[in-house]
Amino acid sequence: MVSSNIPLEKLHNQHFRQFLETYTSHPIPSESTLRKNYLSTCYEDMLNKIRTSVADNKIWVSLDETSDVDGRYIANVIVGTLKQDQPGERFLLDCEVLERANHSTIAVLFDNSMKLLWPNGIQRNNVLLLVTDAAPYMKKAAKGLRILYPKMVHITCLAHALHRVAEEVRGHFPDVDRLVSNGKKIFIKAPLRVQKFKQEAPLLPLPPQPVVTRWGTWLDAVAYYCENYTAIEKMFNGFDSSESTSIKAVKDLFSTTLAQNLAYIKSNFCSISGAITRLEFVGTELCDALDTVKSIENELNRTRGEISDRIKTKIESVLHRNAGYSTLCKIADILSGKLATFEDDTELSPNDLTFFKYAPVTSCDVERSFSKYKTILSDNRRSFKFENLKMHVVINCNCNSEN
Numbered sequence: 471m472v473s474s475n476i477p478l479e480k481l482h483n484q485h486f487r488q489f490l491e492t493y494t495s496h497p498i499p500s501e502s503t504l505r506k507n508y509l510s511t512c513y514e515d516m517l518n519k520i521r522t523s524v525a526d527n528k529i530w531v532s533l534d535e536t537s538d539v540d541g542r543y544i545a546n547v548i549v550g551t552l553k554q555d556q557p558g559e560r561f562l563l564d565c566e567v568l569e570r571a572n573h574s575t576i577a578v579l580f581d582n583s584m585k586l587l588w589p590n591g592i593q594r595n596n597v598l599l600l601v602t603d604a605a606p607y608m609k610k611a612a613k614g615l616r617i618l619y620p621k622m623v624h625i626t627c628l629a630h631a632l633h634r635v636a637e638e639v640r641g642h643f644p645d646v647d648r649l650v651s652n653g654k655k656i657f658i659k660a661p662l663r664v665q666k667f668k669q670e671a672p673l674l675p676l677p678p679q680p681v682v683t684r685w686g687t688w689l690d691a692v693a694y695y696c697e698n699y700t701a702i703e704k705m706f707n708g709f710d711s712s713e714s715t716s717i718k719a720v721k722d723l724f725s726t727t728l729a730q731n732l733a734y735i736k737s738n739f740c741s742i743s744g745a746i747t748r749l750e751f752v753g754t755e756l757c758d759a760l761d762t763v764k765s766i767e768n769e770l771n772r773t774r775g776e777i778s779d780r781i782k783t784k785i786e787s788v789l790h791r792n793a794g795y796s797t798l799c800k801i802a803d804i805l806s807g808k809l810a811t812f813e814d815d816t817e818l819s820p821n822d823l824t825f826f827k828y829a830p831v832t833s834c835d836v837e838r839s840f841s842k843y844k845t846i847l848s849d850n851r852r853s854f855k856f857e858n859l860k861m862h863v864v865i866n867c868n869c870n871s872e873n
Contacts, residue, residue, distance in 0.1 A: 471504075472512060472862055473869030475846055478504055505858060513861040516868055517586070520549070520561045524587060528552040528825040530599035533580060534836045535571045538847060542856075543568040545576070546843070546863075547583040548835045552598060552825040557753035562839045562867040563587055565860045573610035580615055598818070598825060600624045601833050604631070604792070620817045625794030627833040628763050629749040631785075632742050633685035635770075638784040639739045640688050642777045646731050649723050650691045652716040653702075654679035656709065663709060670708075671701050686743035693740045696732040738773040739781065742766055750834045757802045759831045763789070801826045839867050 471478060478501040480486050490498050499508070530552055535545040546565050551558030564583045568575045580600075584592045597619045602608040604626040612624035640647055654677050657664050667676060678694055680687040695702060703724050711718040745766045749759055767789070770782050789795055797814050801823050804812055812823065843863050847854060854862070 472509070472865045475862075475866055477851060509858060509861050512865055516865050520563060520868065521587060521589075523559055523561070524549065524551055526593065526596065527558070528596050528598050528822070530601065530829060531580065531583075531597060532601040532830070532833045532836045533576070533583075534603055534833055534840070535568060535576070536840050538844070539849075540847075540852070543571050544840070544843065545571075545579050546836050546839045547579065548839065549583075549587060550830065550835070552829060554824045554827060557828045560752075560835055562864055565839075565843065565863045567856055571607065573607040573614065576608060576611035577614050580611070581618065594619050595621055595817075597622050598822060599829050601627060601830055603627055603833060604634075604788075616816075621822060623794050623797050623816055623818075625798055625831060626792045627831070628759070628792075628795070629685055629746050629832040629834060631788045631792065632746050632749070632763070632766060634788055635781060635785045636686055636689055636739070636742050636746075638781055639735065639742075639777075642780065643731050643735060645723055645726055645728055646692060646695075646735065647688075649695060649720060649728060650677075650680060650688060652719045653677040653691075653695070653706075655716040656706070656714060656720065660714075666708075667705060670705060671698075674698055674701060677702070686746040689735070689740045689743040692732060692735050693743075696736040699729055699732060734775070734777075738770075738775075738778060741769055749832050752835075753828065754830075756798060756826055756829045756831070757806050760799055760802050763795075763831075798826070798829070798831065801829075839863070842867050 471480075481490075481498060481501050481504070487498050528551070530550050532548040532550075533545060535543055538544050544565065545568050547563045548560060549563045550560035564579070564586055566579055566582075568579065581592075584594075584597065598621055600612055600615070600619075600622055602612065602624070608626070609624070612622075616622060616624070657667065657676055664676065667674075675694075678687070678691045680691050706717065706720050707724070709717045711721055745762050748754070748762050767785055770778070770785055773781070797816070800812055800814065804823055805827055812818075846862055846866060847859060
C-alpha cells in the first residue's frame with residue numbers, strides 16, 4: 471500500500487479490507503498496527519536493499535532542499551551507482567527536515583546520509599560525484615566536504631544552468647512574456663471560448679501555459695505562438711475585449727513588434743528547450759550530455775544582435791562559475807580519446823575516471839523525488855508525523871524506481 475501511495479486509513483473501508491483478505495488469504499491488520507509495527511520494518515528492508523545494491527560500488531550523490539506546505543525545509547538525498555559499462559541504479563536514500571538551509575546543515579546532511587548508506591564505515595573514496603543546484607550555500611558545503619571526500623567532483627545542474635539562460639531570454643522580451651501569460655488565461659473557466667477555439671482550429675491545441683517546475687516550457691510556448699501566429703491573432707481578435715482583461719492585453723500586443731520578437735526568439739533560442747529535455751534523460755553518457763551543452767553554447771555564439779550578446783555573456787558566466795563543468799569536460803575528453811593528460815585538484819586515479827562514463831550532470835532525480843513527496847503529503851493527508859512521512863516517501867520512491 472505504501473509503495474502504491476494508498477493511504478493506510480483506507481483499511482477502514484470494509485469493502486477494501488474484504489477485497490485484500492479475499493485475494494491475499496490473510497487477515498489484514500488495522501491501520502495503527504501496520505503503522506506501528508510494519509512500516510518501520512518495510513523502511514529498514516528498503517534501506518538494506520539500497521545498501522546491498524550500492525555495496526562497494528563507486529557512487530554519485532545529488533541533494534537539494536525545498537519548502538513543503540507546512541513551511542518546513544525538506545532535503546532529499548539521491549544516491550546512484552557508477553558503472554563502467556552501463557548506467558547504474560539510483561535511489562532516494564534520505565529525506566530530512568532542516569532547521570535552516572545553509573552550508574553547515576547541508577554538509578551535516580550529506581555526511582549523515584553516507585553514514586546511513588555505509589553504517590559500518592563510510593567509504594569516502596567511493597564518492598566520486600556530487601550534483602546540486604547553483605545556490606551559494608550548496609557550493610560552500612561542497613567545498614568543505616572535499617576535505618572528507620577527496621575524490622569527489624562537485625558539479626551544479628546543467629539543465630538548471632540552461633534554464634537560467636532561458637530565463638535571461640525571457641527577461642528581455644516583456645511583450646512576449648505578457649502574451650504567453652495572458653494567452654492561457656483567456657481560456658481558463660471559459661468553456662464557450664474553448665468551444666469556439668476548437669471549432670475554428672480543430673487541429674490546433676490550446677495555448678500552453680509554462681510550468682515553473684518544468685524547465686524550458688516558456689520557450690516551448692514561444693515556439694507555439696510563432697508557428698501558429700496568424701491563426702492565434704485571428705482567433706483572439708474575434709473575442710470581445712470587454713469580457714476579460716487578458717483578451718484586451720493580448721489584442722494590444724498584436725499592434726507592437728510581437729511577431730518580429732517571436733521569430734527572433736524561435737530562430738535563436740528555442741533550441742535551449744530541446745537541450746534541457748535531452749539532459750533530463752536517464753542513462754545518458756557523460757560525453758553526450760556535455761556535447762549537448764557545448765552545442766547550445768556554440769549555437770548561441772553564432773547568434774547576432776544586442777540581446778544576443780547579453781545571452782552569450784549569461785551562458786558564459788553560468789558555465790564559468792560551475793567549476794565541476796570544466797573537470798567533467800576534461801574527463802569526457804579522456805574517455806573519448808581527445809586528451810592525454812588530466813590535471814585537477816581531486817585525487818582521482820585513472821581507473822576512477824572510467825566510472826564517469828554514465829555520470830549524471832543534472833539534479834532532475836532529486837526534483838522528481840520532491841514531486842512524489844508533495845503527492846504523498848496531499849491536502850487530505852496533513853496529519854503525518856514527519857518520521858512516518860519520511861518512511862512513506864523513501865519506500866514509495868524506491869519501489870516505483872524498481873518497477
